[in-house]
Amino acid sequence: MSSDFRLKEQLPELTEQIVATYTPDDAINHLGHCPLPSYTAVVEILLDLKDVLYPGYRRKTGLHAGNVRYHVGSLIDSLHDQLTTQIARALRHEHRVQKKHMDCESDIDFEAKGQAMAIELLKRIPELRRILATDVQAAYDGDPACQTSDEVVFCYPGFEAITVYRIAHQLVKLHVPFIPRMMTEWAHKQTGIDIHPGATIGDHFFIDHGTGVVIGETCVIGRGVKLYQGVTLGALSFKTDDDGHLIRGTKRHPTIEDGVVVYANATILGGKTTIGKDSVIGSSVWITKSVGPRTTVVLEKPQLRVRSGQNDELVDELNFQI
Amino acid sequence: MSSDFRLKEQLPELTEQIVATYTPDDAINHLGHCPLPSYTAVVEILLDLKDVLYPGYRRKTGLHAGNVRYHVGSLIDSLHDQLTTQIARALRHEHRVQKKHMDCESDIDFEAKGQAMAIELLKRIPELRRILATDVQAAYDGDPACQTSDEVVFCYPGFEAITVYRIAHQLVKLHVPFIPRMMTEWAHKQTGIDIHPGATIGDHFFIDHGTGVVIGETCVIGRGVKLYQGVTLGALSFKTDDDGHLIRGTKRHPTIEDGVVVYANATILGGKTTIGKDSVIGSSVWITKSVGPRTTVVLEKPQLRVRSGQNDELVDELNFQI
Amino acid sequence: MSSDFRLKEQLPELTEQIVATYTPDDAINHLGHCPLPSYTAVVEILLDLKDVLYPGYRRKTGLHAGNVRYHVGSLIDSLHDQLTTQIARALRHEHRVQKKHMDCESDIDFEAKGQAMAIELLKRIPELRRILATDVQAAYDGDPACQTSDEVVFCYPGFEAITVYRIAHQLVKLHVPFIPRMMTEWAHKQTGIDIHPGATIGDHFFIDHGTGVVIGETCVIGRGVKLYQGVTLGALSFKTDDDGHLIRGTKRHPTIEDGVVVYANATILGGKTTIGKDSVIGSSVWITKSVGPRTTVVLEKPQLRVRSGQNDELVDELNFQI
Numbered sequence: 001m002s003s004d005f006r007l008k009e010q011l012p013e014l015t016e017q018i019v020a021t022y023t024p025d026d027a028i029n030h031l032g033h034c035p036l037p038s039y040t041a042v043v044e045i046l047l048d049l050k051d052v053l054y055p056g057y058r059r060k061t062g063l064h065a066g067n068v069r070y071h072v073g074s075l076i077d078s079l080h081d082q083l084t085t086q087i088a089r090a091l092r093h094e095h096r097v098q099k100k101h102m103d104c105e106s107d108i109d110f111e112a113k114g115q116a117m118a119i120e121l122l123k124r125i126p127e128l129r130r131i132l133a134t135d136v137q138a139a140y141d142g143d144p145a146c147q148t149s150d151e152v153v154f155c156y157p158g159f160e161a162i163t164v165y166r167i168a169h170q171l172v173k174l175h176v177p178f179i180p181r182m183m184t185e186w187a188h189k190q191t192g193i194d195i196h197p198g199a200t201i202g203d204h205f206f207i208d209h210g211t212g213v214v215i216g217e218t219c220v221i222g223r224g225v226k227l228y229q230g231v232t233l234g235a236l237s238f239k240t241d242d243d244g245h246l247i248r249g250t251k252r253h254p255t256i257e258d259g260v261v262v263y264a265n266a267t268i269l270g271g272k273t274t275i276g277k278d279s280v281i282g283s284s285v286w287i288t289k290s291v292g293p294r295t296t297v298v299l300e301k302p303q304l305r306v307r308s309g310q311n312d313e314l315v316d317e318l319n320f321q322i
Numbered sequence: 323m324s325s326d327f328r329l330k331e332q333l334p335e336l337t338e339q340i341v342a343t344y345t346p347d348d349a350i351n352h353l354g355h356c357p358l359p360s361y362t363a364v365v366e367i368l369l370d371l372k373d374v375l376y377p378g379y380r381r382k383t384g385l386h387a388g389n390v391r392y393h394v395g396s397l398i399d400s401l402h403d404q405l406t407t408q409i410a411r412a413l414r415h416e417h418r419v420q421k422k423h424m425d426c427e428s429d430i431d432f433e434a435k436g437q438a439m440a441i442e443l444l445k446r447i448p449e450l451r452r453i454l455a456t457d458v459q460a461a462y463d464g465d466p467a468c469q470t471s472d473e474v475v476f477c478y479p480g481f482e483a484i485t486v487y488r489i490a491h492q493l494v495k496l497h498v499p500f501i502p503r504m505m506t507e508w509a510h511k512q513t514g515i516d517i518h519p520g521a522t523i524g525d526h527f528f529i530d531h532g533t534g535v536v537i538g539e540t541c542v543i544g545r546g547v548k549l550y551q552g553v554t555l556g557a558l559s560f561k562t563d564d565d566g567h568l569i570r571g572t573k574r575h576p577t578i579e580d581g582v583v584v585y586a587n588a589t590i591l592g593g594k595t596t597i598g599k600d601s602v603i604g605s606s607v608w609i610t611k612s613v614g615p616r617t618t619v620v621l622e623k624p625q626l627r628v629r630s631g632q633n634d635e636l637v638d639e640l641n642f643q644i
Numbered sequence: 645m646s647s648d649f650r651l652k653e654q655l656p657e658l659t660e661q662i663v664a665t666y667t668p669d670d671a672i673n674h675l676g677h678c679p680l681p682s683y684t685a686v687v688e689i690l691l692d693l694k695d696v697l698y699p700g701y702r703r704k705t706g707l708h709a710g711n712v713r714y715h716v717g718s719l720i721d722s723l724h725d726q727l728t729t730q731i732a733r734a735l736r737h738e739h740r741v742q743k744k745h746m747d748c749e750s751d752i753d754f755e756a757k758g759q760a761m762a763i764e765l766l767k768r769i770p771e772l773r774r775i776l777a778t779d780v781q782a783a784y785d786g787d788p789a790c791q792t793s794d795e796v797v798f799c800y801p802g803f804e805a806i807t808v809y810r811i812a813h814q815l816v817k818l819h820v821p822f823i824p825r826m827m828t829e830w831a832h833k834q835t836g837i838d839i840h841p842g843a844t845i846g847d848h849f850f851i852d853h854g855t856g857v858v859i860g861e862t863c864v865i866g867r868g869v870k871l872y873q874g875v876t877l878g879a880l881s882f883k884t885d886d887d888g889h890l891i892r893g894t895k896r897h898p899t900i901e902d903g904v905v906v907y908a909n910a911t912i913l914g915g916k917t918t919i920g921k922d923s924v925i926g927s928s929v930w931i932t933k934s935v936g937p938r939t940t941v942v943l944e945k946p947q948l949r950v951r952s953g954q955n956d957e958l959v960d961e962l963n964f965q966i
Contacts, residue, residue, distance in 0.1 A: 004437060007438075007441060008402060010441070011399055012395065014441075014444055015394055016391075017448055018394055018448060018451075019390060021448050021451050021452075022377060022387075022390060026451075026455065027455055027458055027471045028451065028455050028458055028471075029376065029377045029378055030376070030378030030379050030385075030475075031377060031385050031387060031390055032386035035383045035384060036378075036383070038383065039477075052662060054672050054673065055666060055675060056673055057674050057680065058683055061674075061679045061680070063674075063675050063676075064676035065675060068675055069659065072659055073655070073659040076662070077652070077655055080652060080655055093472070097469075097470050097472075112648060116651075119651060119654070125658075125662050126661055126664075129662075129665050133671055133672050136671055136672055137671070144892045144896065145842070147821070147822075148741050149671045150674065150737070153674075154680065154683070155826050155830075156829070157832060157833065178472075178473065181477060185477040185479065186477075188479060189479065189513065190833055192514050192533045192836050192855070194533060196467060198467070209838050211514070211534070211836045211855060212514070212534045212552055212836075212855070212856045214551050214586070229856060229858050230534070230587070230856055230874065230876070232552070232586045232587065232605070234550075234586055249466075264878060265911060267605050269605060283876070283911050283913060283930065284606075284928075284930045286606045286621050291628070295628060295629065296627075296629045298627050305940075305941070305943070305944035306939060306941050326756060329759060329760075329763060330724060332763070333720050333721055333724055333766075334717065336763075336766055336767060337713065337716050337720050340720070340769050340773075341712060341716055342770075343770050343773050343774075344709075349777055349780055350697070350773065350777050350793075351699045352698070352699065352794065352797075353699060353707050354708035357706060358700075358701065358794065360705065361798070361799075419792050419794075500791075503795060507801065508799075510801060510855070511835065514856075516855060516873070520789070533856070534836070534855045534856045534873060536853045536855070536908070552856070552909070554873065554874070554908045554909065556908055556927070570789070571788075587909065589927050606928075608928045608943050617951065618949075619950050621949070
C-alpha cells in the first residue's frame with residue numbers, strides 16, 4: 001500500500017492557485033524587491049561580535065596573548081564586510097518603504113553609508129566591553145547562586161539579552177533601521193527576554209532568570225538596576241490621532257532611576273511613571289503612578305480565601321497571616 | 323595524567339544493565355514499533371510551508387514574478403511527499419495506540435489516507451494566506467513600535483506562533499493526530515507562546531511580546547482580539563470521572579468575543595467564562611466569571627504597603643495613589 | 645556604487661585597540677587559561693543521554709530489541725569519553741578559580757577524577773529512567789489535553805526541563821562544578837523553565853505549559869507535585885554579611901510537600917515557607933508564609949474597577965461578582 005502518484009498531477013494547478021495570490025499589494029510577499037537583510041547573516045554577525053567581546057568562551061577556545069590578535073583581526077575584517085552589506089540592505093529597504101518605490105534603484109550610495117555605520121559600530125567595541133564588564137559584575141554581586149563571573153558570560157540568559165541589546169542599541173543610535181529589532185528578537189527567542197533596542201539602560205544592569213521580562217521602546221533605566229523574571233516595564237495605553245491611528249514615538253514607558261530593584265512579575269506602566277532612586281518594587285506589585293526615592297512597595301494583606309482540612313471550613317482571611 | 327582505559331572495561335556490563343530496563347511495558351521507549359513522525363521532518367515541513375506562505379522573506383531571497391513559480395512548485399512537490407509520509411506515520415501510531423497493537427501491521431492504507439490529508443492541507447494555503455495577512459495588519463495597527471509590516475513577517479514572535487497555530491489547526495480539522503501538537507510545541511519553544519492547536523481563533527489576531535501566553539485547547543476567540551505577554555486563557559479546574567480519571571474533551575477554557583484586548587499577565591479562567599465584545603481586561607487582572615460587552619476591568623486600589631525614607635515610616639496605603 | 649576598500653585600512657588599528665582591552669584582570673576574557681567546558685560538547689552529551697534514556701523517539705529511529713544494544717553501547721562509550729573530558733575541564737577550572745592560579749598546572753589528576761564521576765553518572769541511568777517514567781505518568785494523568793504518553797516524551801517542554809534537571813542534579817550530587825548549570829540553562833533556553841540543578845525534587849513531578857517557571861537552588865519539592873506556567877518558587881530577600889556581600893548557600897527557597905498543586909503565575913517565596921501536603925495554591929496567589937496540609941488558597945474578591953457601556957458608569961465592585 002502506498003500513496004497514489006496520479007494524485008500528484010493536481011499539484012501544478014495547486015501551485016498556480018497559490019502563486020496567483022502573490023499580488024503586488026499583498027503585504028506578505030517580498031518578490032522583485034531589493035533583498036531584505038538576511039536573518040542568518042545578522043545572527044552570524046551577533047555570534048562574531050560576541051567572540052570579539054568575550055574572547056575564549058564559546059566558539060573558539062585555546063586563545064592566548066600570542067594568537068588572539070590574528071583571531072580578532074580576522075573576525076573584524078569579516079564583520080566589516082557583513083555589516084556593510086546588511087546595513088546597506090536595511091537602508092535601501094527603509095528608503096523604498098518611505099518613498100513607496102517598488103524597485104531598488106536610487107541615487108543614494110547605500111553601501112558607502114552602510115560601511116561608515118559598520119566601521120563606527122566596530123570602533124565602539126572597546127566601550128561596549130567596558131560597559132558589559134559592569135553588567136557581569138552586577139550579575140555576580142546580585143545572584144547568591146553564582147559561583148564565578150565566568151558562569152555569567154558563559155550561560156546567563158539575562159547577560160545574553162543585555163549583550164545583544166547593547167549592540168543593537170548602538171545601531172539604533174547610528175540610525176540603522178530594521179537590523180536592531182532583528183537582533184533583539186533573536187535574543188528574545190534565545191532567552192524569553194524582550195528588550196526593545198530603543199530603550200535607554202545604564203551600566204551595572206542585571207536581569208535574573210529573565211523569562212517574560214518586557215522592556216518597552218521608550219523606557220529610561222538608570223545605573224545599577226536589577227530586574228527579575230516576568231517584570232513588565234510597559235505602556236499604560238496608546239494614544240491615537242484624530243483618524244484613530246496610533247501615535248508613534250511618544251514616551252509611553254516608565255523611568256527607573258539608579259539602584260532600583262524590581263522583583264518577579266511586577267508590572268510598571270506608563271510614560272509618566274518614575275520609580276525613584278534606590279527604591280524596591282516587590283514581587284507581583286502593579287504600579288501605574290510614580291514613587292519617590294528610597295521607597296519600598298510590596299503587596300499587603302492579599303485578599304485570599306483559605307479553606308483547610310476535610311470539612312472545607314472557611315478560615316477568616318484577615319486573621320490568616322500570609 | 324589521564325583517564326584509565328581499563329576502567330572502560332565495565333562499560334559493556336553497564337550497557338547491559340541499561341538495555342535490561344527497556345521492557346515492553348516501559349512507557350518511555352519506542353522499540354520495535356512502527357516509527358513515530360520525525361521531529362526533524364515536521365520542523366522542515368513548517369519551514370517549507372512558511373516559505374510558500376511568505377515568499378522572499380527568509381530562506382530563499384532574490385525571488386521575483388519570473389522565478390517564484392518554480393520555487394513554489396518545487397516546495398509543494400516536496401511538501402506533498404513529506405506530509406504524506408509523516409501523516410501516515412501519525413495515523414498508524416494512533417491506530418496502534420487505540421487498538422493496543424504492539425506491531426505495525428494493519429489492513430488500513432495509511433499512506434493513501436495521509437496523501438489525501440496532505441493534499442487537502444496544501445489546497446488550503448490560499449485561504450491561510452488570506453487570514454495571515456489580516457494578522458499582519460492587526461500587528462501593524464496594534465503596535466506603536468512597528469515601522470513596517472515587513473518587520474511583522476520577519477521577526478515578530480507573536481506572528482510566528484500564530485502562523486504555526488493556523489497551520490496546525492487545519493491539520494486538527496483534518497483529524498491528523500500527533501503532528502499538530504508537535505508543531506505548536508515547536509512554536510512554543512521558539513516564541514514562549516503556547517497555543518493549543520485545537521483552539522478556535524478568528525482573523526486579525528495579534529499577540530504582542532508574547533512570552534508566557536497560554537491559550538488552552540477549548541478556547542474560542544473571536545475576530546480582532548489582541549493579547550499581551552503572560553496572558554493565560556486557562557482552565558478553572560479539571561473534572562474527574564467516578565474512577566478519578568480526568569474527563570477529556572469538555573469545554574474547559576474561556577470564550578473571548580470580537581475586539582477584546584487583554585493586557586499583560588491577565589488570567590482568564592473557566593469554560594463558562596465569556597469576555598463580551600470590545601471589552602478591555604487590564605494588566606494583571608484575574609477573572610473567573612463572565613463580563614458583558616464593552617466592559618473595562620482594571621485593578622483598583624491595590625493593597626500595597628509603602629515605606630519610604632530612612633525612618634521606614636508606613637505611608638497610609640489608602641491615601642497613596644498608586 | 646560600493647563600499648570604499650581604502651577605509652578598511654583602519655581595521656588593523658581598530659583590532660589593536662580592541663586587543664589592548666583584553667587584560668589579565670579583565671573578567672570577560674578567557675585567554676591563556678585552561679579551556680572551559682565546551683558548550684557544544686555539553687549539549688551533545690545531553691542529546692546522547694536523552695537517546696539512551698528514551699530510545700527510539702528522536703534522533704535514531706528503527707531501533708528494536710535486536711539492534712538497540714549496539715546503538716546504546718556505542719553511545720555509552722562516547723558518553724564516557726566526552727563526560728570525562730568535560731568534567732576534567734570543569735574541575736581544573738574550579739581549582740584554578742579557588743586557588744587564584746593563572747595557569748593550568750596542578751598535581752591533581754583531573755582526568756582520573758573526571759572519569760570516576762563520568763562512570764558514576766552512567767551507572768545511575770537505570771535509576772534515572774525509573775524516576776523519569778513516573779514523571780511521564782504524572783504528565784499523562786495531569787493533562788486532559790494529553791492523548792498518549794508518547795506525546796509527553798516527544799514534545800512536552802515540562803518533561804524536557806525535568807529530564808535535563810534530573811541529569812544535572814546527579815552531577816551536582818557528584819560535586820561536578822559548572823556543567824550542571826550549563827545544562828539547566830540550555831533547558832531554560834529550550835523551554836522557558838528555569839530549574840536550578842541544586843533543587844531537590846521528588847518523583848511524579850509535572851510542569852504544564854511551563855514558560856516562566858523558576859525553581860530556586862534551595863527548593864525542596866516532594867512527590868507528585870504539579871506546577872503550571874509562570875510559577876515562581878523564589879527567595880524573599882537576600883542576606884548580606886557585615887561587608888555587604890551576599891551570603892551564599894543558606895536555604896532561601898520554599899518547601900513544597902507531597903501532592904501540592906500550584907496554578908499559573910502563583911508566587912511562593914522564602915526559605916521558611918512550607919506548603920503542606922496535598923494543598924492547592926490558586927492561580928496568581930502570592931504567598932510568603934507557610935500553610936498547613938490539605939489547604940486551598942485562592943484569590944478572593946479581587947479589587948477591580950469595572951466600567952461598562954458608553955456612559956462609562958462605575959459598577960459597584962463589591963456587587964460585581966468576578
